[in-house]
Amino acid sequence: MPLHFDYDSMAGANEVFKDRETGSRWQQASAAAISGPLEGAHLALYPFIRTIWSEWRRRHPDTLVLKPVPGYAELMPAMNKLIDQTRLGAGPAPRGAPQTDDRLRPRETVAGLEIRDEAKAYSVAALREVRVINDQLGGTPVLIVHQPGSDTTTAFDARRKGRRLRFRPANEEASQLVDLETKSAWNAYGLCVSGPLKGWQLKPLILVPEFWFAWSEFHPKTTVYSNRGVQ
Numbered sequence: 001m002p003l004h005f006d007y008d009s010m011a012g013a014n015e016v017f018k019d020r021e022t023g024s025r026w027q028q029a030s031a032a033a034i035s036g037p038l039e040g041a042h043l044a045l046y047p048f049i050r051t052i053w054s055e056w057r058r059r060h061p062d063t064l065v066l067k068p069v070p071g072y073a074e075l076m077p078a079m080n081k082l083i084d085q086t087r088l089g090a091g092p093a094p095r096g097a098p099q100t101d102d103r104l105r106p107r108e109t110v111a112g113l114e115i116r117d118e119a120k121a122y123s124v125a126a127l128r129e130v131r132v133i134n135d136q137l138g139g140t141p142v143l144i145v146h147q148p149g150s151d152t153t154t155a156f157d158a159r160r161k162g163r164r165l166r167f168r169p170a171n172e173e174a175s176q177l178v179d180l181e182t183k184s185a186w187n188a189y190g191l192c193v194s195g196p197l198k199g200w201q202l203k204p205l206i207l208v209p210e211f212w213f214a215w216s217e218f219h220p221k222t223t224v225y226s227n228r229g230v231q
Contacts, residue, residue, distance in 0.1 A: 012217055013097035029210070029218040050209045051152040059189075093213035101216040103224050111153045111207040112215045112222070115140050119219040121212065127153055130227050131174040134158065134166045141165075142205065145188045149173050153209075156190040156202035165202075 001021060008018040008025055015028040024036030031043040049056070056063065093099035093106035104110070110121040115138030122133065127146035135142045143158040143165075158165050163181070170176040170185065177186040184195025190202035208215070216222060 010096060013094045014214060014217070027218075029214055045206055045208075047204050047206055049152065049154065050207075052150045055147075055150040055152055093211075097213045098217060099213045101212070101220075103216075104212040106211065106213040108212040110210055110212050110215050110224075111144070111155070112210050112219065113137060113142070113144075113155060113205060113207055114219065115142075115205070119215075119222040120225060121210075121215050121219075121222050122153075122207075122225045123212075124151065124153070126225060126227055132167055132169045132177065133225065135225070143167055143190075143202065144207075145174055145177065147173050147175055147188055152188070153207055154188055154190065155205040155207045157205060158202065160197060160200055160202070 003019040003021050005017040005019050005026065008016045010016065011027065011034075016034070017026045017028065018024065018036075019026065019038070022037045024033045024038035024041075026032065026043070027034050031045060033039050033041045091107045097106070099106050104121070104123055109124045111124065111127065112119065112121050114120075118138040120135075120137050122144060124146075127133075127144070128148045128151075131146050131148065133142075133144040135144060141158040141164045143156045144153065145155070145167075146153045158167070165179045165181050167177045167179050167186065170178045175188050177188065178184070179186065179197070182196045184192050184197040184200075186192050186202075190204060192198050192200045
């Protein structure tokens with residue numbers, strides 16, 4: 001049954017929406033119905049990539065663009081200021097956020113990943129530094145790739161027919177990778193472009209961009225990636 005949503009309220013500094021069909025209320029961060037006839041249900045999260053317009057247009061030149069509503073352009077200076085603050089991770093958690101986890105700053109931007117009830121946060125600051133991470137979460141070998149020029153982060157199940165692959169960047173931007181097992185060349189979107197595995201596509205994993213105060217609130221048992229070890 002298709003659902004249509006409207007803004008309802010805030011809970012723990014996180015938006016709550018109500019669907020028109022059943023009146024159930026849904027938490028934005030968890031995509032779960034928290035009250036109403038559908039309480040306990042979860043919405044499926046579609047794969048997506050957080051990137052900049054020029055990088056998206058390079059890969060998808062024929063893409064459609066959502067037309068802004070009237071008045072949106074006037075909001076852009078304030079929005080750009082907020083984006084700059086986000087890149088710096090500056091500022092406290094908003095009023096109402098139960099911020100208690102001080103492993104990262106409240107507004108540190110993280111890429112959150114959850115597999116089989118295990119959650120991990122990768123701070124964008126750390127990703128910009130290391131660019132390529134070979135990790136494991138929920139029993140799954142994971143590849144995380146960050147292209148610092150566009151702040152594009154992608155994640156994949158790092159297996160090919162059950163065999164784990166490990167990767168290293170082949171250039172400064174990490175737009176090209178090499179796997180250590182077969183020496184095949186890959187792009188940052190999980191596609192092998194040359195070598196023994198040419199044409200193989202790694203299974204994408206969904207990374208969720210969040211402020212740390214929000215990710216840690218809804219994933220209280222999360223670990224935190226650090227290039228100095230797991231926190």
